[in-house]
Amino acid sequence: MNILNLFIIIPMLTVGGILLTKDLKQSRLVSAIGMGFQLILSFVLVYLYLKERHAGNTAAMLFTYDVLWFPSLNIHYALGVDGISVAMIALTGIVVFAGIFASWKMELLPREFFISLIILASGVFGFFISLDLFTMFLFYELAVIPMYLLIGIWGSGPKEYSAMKLTLMLMAGSAMLLVGLLGIYFFSSPDPHALTFNLLEISKIHIPIGMQRFLFPFTFIGFGILGALFPFHTWSPDGHASAPTAVSMLHAGVLMKLGGYGAFRVAIFLMPEAAHEQAWIFLILTAISVVYGAFSAIVQTDLKYINAYSSVSHCGLVLFAVLMMNQTAMNGAIVQMISHGLMTALFFALIGMIYGRTHTRLINEMGGLMKVIPFLGVVYVIAGLASLGLPGFSGFVAEMIIFVGSFQHTDVFHRVITIIAASSIVITAVYILRVVGTLLLGPIKNDHFLHLEDAKWYERISTITLVIAITAIGTAPYWLTDMINFSLVPIVQKLSSIQLTSLN
Amino acid sequence: MNLSDFLTMRHEIVLSVLALLILIIDLNLHNRDKHRIIPISISLFFVYTLVGFLPADKSVLFGGMYQTNPLLVMMKNILNVGVLIVLLQSVTWLKQDANREKISEYFILLFSTLIGMDFMISSGDFLMFFLGLELATIPLAALAAFTHHQTKSAEAGIKLLLNSALSSGILLFGISLIYGSTGSIYFDTITQLYRNTPLQVLAYIFFFTGMAFKLSLVPFHLWTADVYEGAPINITSYLSVISKGAAAFILIILMFTVFKTIAPIYNHILYLIAILTMTVGNLFALRQKNMKRFLAFSSIAQAGFILLGILGGNTMGMTSVIYFVLVYIFSNLGAFGVVSAIAAVTNKENMDDYDGLYATNPKLSLLMMLSLFSLAGIPPVAGFFGKFFLFASAASAGYYWLVFIAVLNATISLYYYLLVVKAMFINKSETPLAYFRSDNYTRIGLVLSGVGIFILGFWSQIYEIINSLSYGILP
Numbered sequence: 012m013n014i015l016n017l018f019i020i021i022p023m024l025t026v027g028g029i030l031l032t033k034d035l036k037q038s039r040l041v042s043a044i045g046m047g048f049q050l051i052l053s054f055v056l057v058y059l060y061l062k063e064r065h066a067g068n069t070a071a072m073l074f075t076y077d078v079l080w081f082p083s084l085n086i087h088y089a090l091g092v093d094g095i096s097v098a099m100i101a102l103t104g105i106v107v108f109a110g111i112f113a114s115w116k117m118e119l120l121p122r123e124f125f126i127s128l129i130i131l132a133s134g135v136f137g138f139f140i141s142l143d144l145f146t147m148f149l150f151y152e153l154a155v156i157p158m159y160l161l162i163g164i165w166g167s168g169p170k171e172y173s174a175m176k177l178t179l180m181l182m183a184g185s186a187m188l189l190v191g192l193l194g195i196y197f198f199s200s201p202d203p204h205a206l207t208f209n210l211l212e213i214s215k216i217h218i219p220i221g222m223q224r225f226l227f228p229f230t231f232i233g234f235g236i237l238g239a240l241f242p243f244h245t246w247s248p249d250g251h252a253s254a255p256t257a258v259s260m261l262h263a264g265v266l267m268k269l270g271g272y273g274a275f276r277v278a279i280f281l282m283p284e285a286a287h288e289q290a291w292i293f294l295i296l297t298a299i300s301v302v303y304g305a306f307s308a309i310v311q312t313d314l315k316y317i318n319a320y321s322s323v324s325h326c327g328l329v330l331f332a333v334l335m336m337n338q339t340a341m342n343g344a345i346v347q348m349i350s351h352g353l354m355t356a357l358f359f360a361l362i363g364m365i366y367g368r369t370h371t372r373l374i375n376e377m378g379g380l381m382k383v384i385p386f387l388g389v390v391y392v393i394a395g396l397a398s399l400g401l402p403g404f405s406g407f408v409a410e411m412i413i414f415v416g417s418f419q420h421t422d423v424f425h426r427v428i429t430i431i432a433a434s435s436i437v438i439t440a441v442y443i444l445r446v447v448g449t450l451l452l453g454p455i456k457n458d459h460f461l462h463l464e465d466a467k468w469y470e471r472i473s474t475i476t477l478v479i480a481i482t483a484i485g486t487a488p489y490w491l492t493d494m495i496n497f498s499l500v501p502i503v504q505k506l507s508s509i510q511l512t513s514l515n
Numbered sequence: 516m517n518l519s520d521f522l523t524m525r526h527e528i529v530l531s532v533l534a535l536l537i538l539i540i541d542l543n544l545h546n547r548d549k550h551r552i553i554p555i556s557i558s559l560f561f562v563y564t565l566v567g568f569l570p571a572d573k574s575v576l577f578g579g580m581y582q583t584n585p586l587l588v589m590m591k592n593i594l595n596v597g598v599l600i601v602l603l604q605s606v607t608w609l610k611q612d613a614n615r616e617k618i619s620e621y622f623i624l625l626f627s628t629l630i631g632m633d634f635m636i637s638s639g640d641f642l643m644f645f646l647g648l649e650l651a652t653i654p655l656a657a658l659a660a661f662t663h664h665q666t667k668s669a670e671a672g673i674k675l676l677l678n679s680a681l682s683s684g685i686l687l688f689g690i691s692l693i694y695g696s697t698g699s700i701y702f703d704t705i706t707q708l709y710r711n712t713p714l715q716v717l718a719y720i721f722f723f724t725g726m727a728f729k730l731s732l733v734p735f736h737l738w739t740a741d742v743y744e745g746a747p748i749n750i751t752s753y754l755s756v757i758s759k760g761a762a763a764f765i766l767i768i769l770m771f772t773v774f775k776t777i778a779p780i781y782n783h784i785l786y787l788i789a790i791l792t793m794t795v796g797n798l799f800a801l802r803q804k805n806m807k808r809f810l811a812f813s814s815i816a817q818a819g820f821i822l823l824g825i826l827g828g829n830t831m832g833m834t835s836v837i838y839f840v841l842v843y844i845f846s847n848l849g850a851f852g853v854v855s856a857i858a859a860v861t862n863k864e865n866m867d868d869y870d871g872l873y874a875t876n877p878k879l880s881l882l883m884m885l886s887l888f889s890l891a892g893i894p895p896v897a898g899f900f901g902k903f904f905l906f907a908s909a910a911s912a913g914y915y916w917l918v919f920i921a922v923l924n925a926t927i928s929l930y931y932y933l934l935v936v937k938a939m940f941i942n943k944s945e946t947p948l949a950y951f952r953s954d955n956y957t958r959i960g961l962v963l964s965g966v967g968i969f970i971l972g973f974w975s976q977i978y979e980i981i982n983s984l985s986y987g988i989l990p
Contacts, residue, residue, distance in 0.1 A: 081975045083982045084831070084907070145903075149894045156893050159933060163941045171941060175933060182929055186922035189903075193910035193918060225915070 013076040014056060015090040015140045018100070021049050022133035026126050035121040042111045042125040046104075046132070053104030057494075060097045064497065071211060071501055072142060080145075085207050089142040094498035095345055096139045098491060099272060102349045103139065105480050106264040106356045107132045110257035112473035113360045116367075117165070117255075124165055127157040128257060135265050144192050144208040144277065148185070151273070154266055155181045155237075158250070158258070166253040173246075173253035180246040181237060188233030188273075194226040195281055213281050214505065223285035230278040231286075231293060238270025238330050239323045240293070241300040248307075251319035256363025259315065263322045264356035268348045271329040275341065279333060280502055283509045290334045291424065297334065298432045300327025305438035309445070314362045314372045317446060318355065321398065324435055325351040331432055332413040335425070338496070338503045340416025343409055345495045350397070350405035350484060357394045357477040361387060364470050365450075368463045374446055379455035386466045388451045390474045395443040397481050400436055405484035410436060412492070523574045523583055526591050526633045529563050534626040541619035549618050550610060556622045557602050557956070564595040575639065579701050582639040586984040590764045590837065591633050597757050597844040598629055603960030604852045605749035607859035607953060613662065621661065624654040625753065632761035636768070641690045641700040644765070648686075648729075652679040655758065659746040671745025678728060678738040686725025692718035702773050711777045719774055719781060729762040730818050733792040740799075743811035748858055751807055752851035755814040760840040763821050767836050770825055775988040778828060785822050786917060792819030793924040800931050806854045806864045809931070810847070813890060816928055817843060820905055823921055827908030829987035835904035837981050842889065842901035845967030849886030852961045853879050856953045863948065866935060870944035876951070880939040882965050887932040889968045892925050897972035904978070912989070 025045025032038040056074075063073050072091030080086045092100070110128065117124050134154025141147040155178070162174035192208075199206050199213045207213060218226070236243040247267070251259045279286040304324030311317045325347065332344035364387055365380065366372050381388035397404035400411075417429040455461060466474065484491055521528060537556055544551060573584040602625070609618050631650030638644035656679065660672025694700050696715050697708040709715060724735065731739040743751045774781060796816030803809035824836035856879065858864045873880040889898030902925060906918045953961070971977060 081978055083834075083979055084904075086975075149899065152894050152899070156888070159936070160940060163937060171937060175930065175937075178933065179926060179930055182926045183923065186919065186926050189906060189922050190910070190915055190919045193907055194915060196907070197911055229919075 013074060013090065014052070014059065015074050015076055015092065017052055018049070018136040018140055019133060021045060021052065022129050022136065025129050029122055029125050029129070032122060035116075035118060038122045038125050039111065039115055039117070042129065043108075045129065046108045046111050049132075049136075050104040050108040053101045056092070057097055057101055060092065060094070061494070064094075064494075071498070075142070085205070086145045087143045087209060088146055089209055090140045091142045092140055094494035094496075095272075095276075098345060098349055098495060099139045099268060100136065102268070102352045103132065103135050103265050105476060106260060106352060109356060109360060109473040109476050110260045112469045112476075113260060113363055114255065114257040115467075115469040117257075119165060124161070124255075127161050128261065131157040131161070131261060131266070135261075135269065138269055139272070142210050144195065144210065144213075147210075147273075147277075148188065148192055151188070151269060152182075152185055154269065155185065158254075158262065158266075161258045162250060162254045165255040165258070167255070168253045169249070170253040173249040177246040177250035180243065184233050184236030184243070186233075187229045187236075191226045191230030191233055191278070194222060194229070195277075198222050210276070210281070218282055220284050223282040224288065227278060227282045227285035227289055230282070231274055231289075234270045234273035234278060235293070235330060236270070238267055238274060239300065239304075239326045240270075240330055241296050241303060241323075241327065244300060244304070244323045244327075247323055248316055248319040251322065251359070252313060252315040256359060259359035259363070260356040263319070263359060264352040267322065267326050268329075268352055271326065271333060271344065271348050274330060275333040275344065279336065280505070283506050286334075286336065286506075287509065290336065294331065294334050294425075294428055297327045297331040298428050300324065301331060301432045301435045302438070305435040305442070308442040309438065312373050312375055314365070314374060314446070314450075315359070317374075317442060318358045318362065321358075321439065321442065322351070322355050324439070325355070325398075328410070328413060328432065328435070332416065335413075335417045335420065336503075336506050337416055337419055338499055339419060340413055341499055341503065342492055342495050343412030343414075343416050345499075346405070346412060346484070346488065346491060347409035349491070350409040350481070353477050353480050353484075354394055354397050354406060357390070357474060357481070358398070360470075360473050360477070361391050361394060364466065365391075369457075369460060374449045377450050377456065377460070378453045379451070380460065380463075381451040382455060383460055383463045384465045386471070387474075390478060391451060392447055393478055393481070395447050397485070399440045399443045403482070403485045405481045405488075408485060408488040408492075519574075520576060522569075523571070523576060524581065525569070526567055526588070526595075527630055527637075529566060530626055530630050530633065533559055533563055534623045534630070537619050537622050537626075546616075549615055552618050552622070553606055553609060553956075556619075557599075557606075560599060560602060560626075564592070564599050567592045567595050579639045579703065580643045581634075581637055583637050587636050589981065589984060590636050590761075593837070593841050593844065594629065594632060594757055594761055597760065597848065598625070598753070600845075600848045600852070600960050600963050601625075601749060601753050601757065603956045603963070604752070604848070604855055606956035608747065608749055608855065610954075611859070613664070617661070621658070624658050627654040628652070628658070628758070632757070635765050636761065638765075639702055641693065641702075645683075645687065645690065649683065651758070651761065652683070652729075655679075655750075655754065658750045658753070659742060661747050661750060665745075667745035668747065669745075671742045674738050674745070675742045678742075682725045682728030682735070685721050685728075689718045689721030689723075689725060692721065702769075705773050706775070709773060709776050711780055716777060716780055719777055720784070723781070723784065726762060726766050727788070730759060730766065730821075731815050732788050732818055732822070733795040733815065736792070736796070736815050739815055740808050740811045743814075744805060744807045748807060748851065748855040748864070751811070752848060752855065755810065755851070756844050756847045759814065759818060760844055763818070763836060763840050767825050767833055771828075771833060771986065771988050778988055782826055782828075785826050786914070789819050789822035789826065789917065790920055792816065792822065793921060794819075797924050797927045797931075800928070803931075804866050806866060806869075806935075809866065809935075810850060810854070813928065813931070814847065816924065817847075817890065819924070820902065820921060823905045823909040823914075823917065826914060826917070827905075827912050827987075828989040829908065829911060830982065830985050831904070831911055832908040832987055833985035834978065834982040835901070835908045837985065838978055839901040839905050841977070841981075842897040842968075842971050845964045845971060846886050846889035846896075846898050849882055849961070849964035849968055850890065852957070852964055853883040853886070856957050856961065857948065859957075860951045860953070861948055866938055868948060869935065869938040870942040871947035872939040875947050875949060879961075882961055883939060884936050885965065885968055887935055891929040891932045893929070895972065896968050897970075898968070900972040900978070
């Protein structure tokens with residue numbers, strides 16, 4: 012039995028288990044056990060992966076598993092992982108696990124909530140282990156659609172509006188993506204009977220440049236919408252603000268990474284020439300995302316909106332780095348995806364916990380919380396410092412690598428745009444410190460706050476898991492970067508070979 | 516006529532015998548025992564459906580008027596399965612007092628239209644085709660007016676009849692031009708003689724217009740919503756699923772055989788009509804509050820997607836059309852089944868009535884949601900696969916922009932399907948529909964469509980079987 016299949020089977024079994032449960036206590040227990048297994052499995056996968064690499068296995072994808080599904084269309088159920096997807100799977104495992112504990116007190120329709128959440132998670136896992144574009148697309152849509160119910164039923168504020176906006180914008184994104192994928196499929200081989208959806212096989216052939224120019228924008232924007240590419244990011248603040256805690260965590264932490272991962276694994280990897288040609292357009296858009304997201308976060312007063320705009324900024328940085336198309340920057344992009352995934356999940360978890368106590372998310376109404384709920388306060392500061400890139404936390408590692416990589420380009424355009432994007436670090440510091448200052452420090456503004464309780468055990472599990480991961484990456488990043496680098500080499504080689512030929 | 520001829524025509528003959536048998540049984544039943552006709556008819560039809568799956572060979576009867584081959588038999592079987600589900604879902608409604616006297620009429624009329632569709636699919640010349648078409652249509656008008664004491668139902672019957680008459684007239688005019696320009700009514704001969712002379716293109720346009728009425732393609736769709744709303748729900752689901760499916764089957768067969776020489780010309784027409792049909796159907800569906808009208812417009816939009824497969828023009832195109840119709844039958848019957856189960860018990864069929872349905876009737880709501888997701892093309896249910904393959908076949912012919920427009924339309928359709936999901940799962944209601952238990956027939960019908968929605972996508976063998984029988988006009 013291939014280990015990767017388990018990443019689909021365990022969520023299925025968990026969903027089946029939840030169906031048998033009766034109330035909140037049972038269903039959250041089953042979910043926690045199931046996703047705990049999934050977390051352990053993720054780390055077993057990391058271990059097995061490193062073991063294989065140390066044993067000298069240099070294949071592009073490990074643990075491959077391939078079943079022919081639709082023979083006449085050559086659609087396969089093909090699985091396999093490299094260092095990048097292993098890292099993403101570990102991230103997903105952590106965030107989902109923390110998300111279950113963050114929704115420990117989900118009173119309204121708990122079974123349905125956990126089922127939707129786990130279906131979402133299985134879509135994400137499936138996406139990261141897929142090697143076949145068809146199943147990749149299938150899992151992508153499977154991850155998006157439960158969001159509608161999760162936000163619509165369990166959300167807050169203008170939840171129906173946000174849920175509909177999010178679903179429709181992401182589905183419009185997948186509409187563009189579908190056109191791109193079909194185009195790639197029909198040009199995946201000169202022989203019309205040997206067409207394939209397999210990523211590795213397509214990467215070996217050369218899609219005609221005219222077709223690339225047409226298909227690249229479709230594919231890149233299709234994924235970019237999920238990665239909050241300006242000006243298609245507007246679903247993200249509304250969606251995140253209305254979603255319940257665990258869903259915000261999962262969505263900002265993991266689901267948005269599908270966009271960055273897909274943009275680089277499908278759009279740029281399979282259509283490198285067009286990527287080189289059109290990168291400048293998207294670099295400008297992503298630079299706008301980065302700076303605009305950060306500026307928007309400054310003026311927000313709702314904690315969730317602040318964090319949602321900060322996600323737009325940070326996810327913009329992922330796409331920005333991916334478009335730089337060199338080894339260092341792309342490595343930074345992957346680290347940033349993981350770092351941001353953990354950070355933002357932590358933020359949303361904390362916001363949910365604070366909201367559960369204070370019943371407000373407006374920072375002006377709160378103050379001095381550090382005195383009454385010190386544990387949550389300290390963790391919030393940790394998350395904030397990680398987010399603004401303090402050395403020792405994962406955010407520093409990611410942004411450092413990205414900007415070093417971007418600056419390796421010697422031409423004026425890339426340098427200027429790097430400087431513009433890098434200015435977001437300062438802006439980030441502004442909004443993070445402002446929030447920390449008003450929220451946690453200063454006088455307590457409301458007597459009601461004096462009787463708040465600090466974090467419960469399940470909340471501690473949720474936050475500590477994430478803090479450990481953030482600090483681990485921050486202090487020992489080479490584990491992660493080595494794993495990613497090894498798998499990036501063939502990709503970057505392909506990209507740079509094209510760069511050279513086009514220059515000559 | 517010998518035994519092998521009988522086996523060749525088994526669909527039509529057995530079904531005719533069935534209809535007569537029901538008539539005879541009905542004569543011998545006392546008035547208060549009329550409802551016994553229901554289990555008898557359904558079990559007979561079930562046996563007939565099984566008989567249909569016996570292996571079949573290619574053969575020709577009546578000097579070329581009637582033809583059959585494994586592909587056509589499969590199409591008939593697909594329709595049979597759909598009809599079986601429709602029959603199961605209509606039991607509750609049939610048992611109502613107002614319909615008690617007319618139970619056998621319902622079955623006989625329904626079977627007559629099915630015989631007509633079978634003949635139409637198996638036709639080898641335009642005469643048989645036209646006879647089948649009429650036999651399929653006229654009993655439908657009677658069925659639409661089944662509850663004739665209600666004005667709307669009577670109106671639906673008349674509207675259907677008048678529109679069918681008009682479209683048949685246009686179609687017949689097209690056929691007469693085809694006969695005039697080629698001197699034959701046999702498909703095989705015409706296939707060889709058909710060229711793209713202006714007269715023949717004109718003949719095609721008339722013919723296609725007639726078929727467009729049956730498929731309710733825009734701009735020939737105006738009768739659809741009124742008829743669908745007025746007719747009893749189970750007839751509406753029959754009209755929108757079986758009748759439309761049969762029309763799609765025969766259309767793609769004729770497009771890929773008789774009219775294949777003018778494909779470069781008709782592709783332009785199809786391209787435009789596909790865009791119009793999807794877009795107009797979707798935009799009108801956005802604002803519907805009555806579930807029957809809502810599903811009527813959604814089914815107009817779905818017909819637009821079918822044209823994408825025809826435009827594909829290759830084997831994949833035909834496979835995807837047949838596969839899509841199969842998936843569409845199950846998805847739409849799932850949705851209609853829920854609407855009819857609710858209407859039969861509570862008499863309510865507005866979207867507002869569905870507010871808070873999940874709290875009281877969770878199973879029905881879940882099935883409805885899955886069916887709507889399947890109609891919208893969301894994985895993991897079968898609709899995703901159906902739509903994906905249709906898009907793939909259009910993309911294989913290079914129609915990338917059309918695919919893009921179609922996928923955007925699928926996104927628009929998701930909006931209004933989600934409105935129903937929202938009503939059931941998210942909206943709160945002061946007076947939600949009370950919990951009720953449907954009778955066993957309805958439940959079997961609902962479960963069948965639910966299982967179909969789940970299995971059809973993952974079970975790739977079904978697609979492969981269809982693919983092995985299909986053919987295309989392009990390499």
